[in-house]
Amino acid sequence: DPKIIQKPKYLVAVTGSEKILICEQYLGHNAMYWYRQSAKKPLEFMFSYSYQKLMDNQTASSRFQPQSSKKNHLDLQITALKPDDSATYFCASSQPGLGQDTQYFGPGTRLLVL
């Protein structure tokens, strides 16, 4: 059974619209993350949450808003979509500890903005 579920797998949106990317993890972890991967850039960190609190935000645009409604959920709301937002978005999770945690990744949501 998949341990990290991302929905939908594929998403096509029009410029200016708003979408929510869903992430649920069943690893019992207390930290969750979002990363983005595009043709132009390698895997790029966006946000991290620990115990449902925002820990780090490397996304310059406020159009990207993570939402943690439950301990094992971290959704990503993207507003006013632009073609440059086209990428694969990966959710990851880890268990915070004394050292750097090992992060485990979901299968990704491929977003295409037309």
Place this chain on the structure above:
Amino acid sequence: GDSVTQTEGQVALSEEDFLTIHCNYSASGYPALFWYVQYPGEGPQFLFRASRDKEKGSSRGFEATYNKETTSFHLQKASVQESDSAVYYCALGETGGADRLTFGKGTQLIIQP
């Protein structure tokens, strides 16, 4: 800021060849170092990690040794198989909870039968 450099964008080998993918990093202190592998249409999969100088990480026949002196964590495998074809990412993470991973650009490994 922290950075990871993978010098090879693509490596093409034949089955049973010896593999080396180079990874060098720039960071303060003692970051943890990771290797991830990504297959088409999937998310990155954790391969292994090392957290201190001279520590060796290994999994599935792959291995790498943390070298603080040369700031390197090169991936090696003695005998590659066609099923090893994938993209390999070196990454580093600072100590502490819920810290970001900084990834290299990735190396596409192509194994010809």
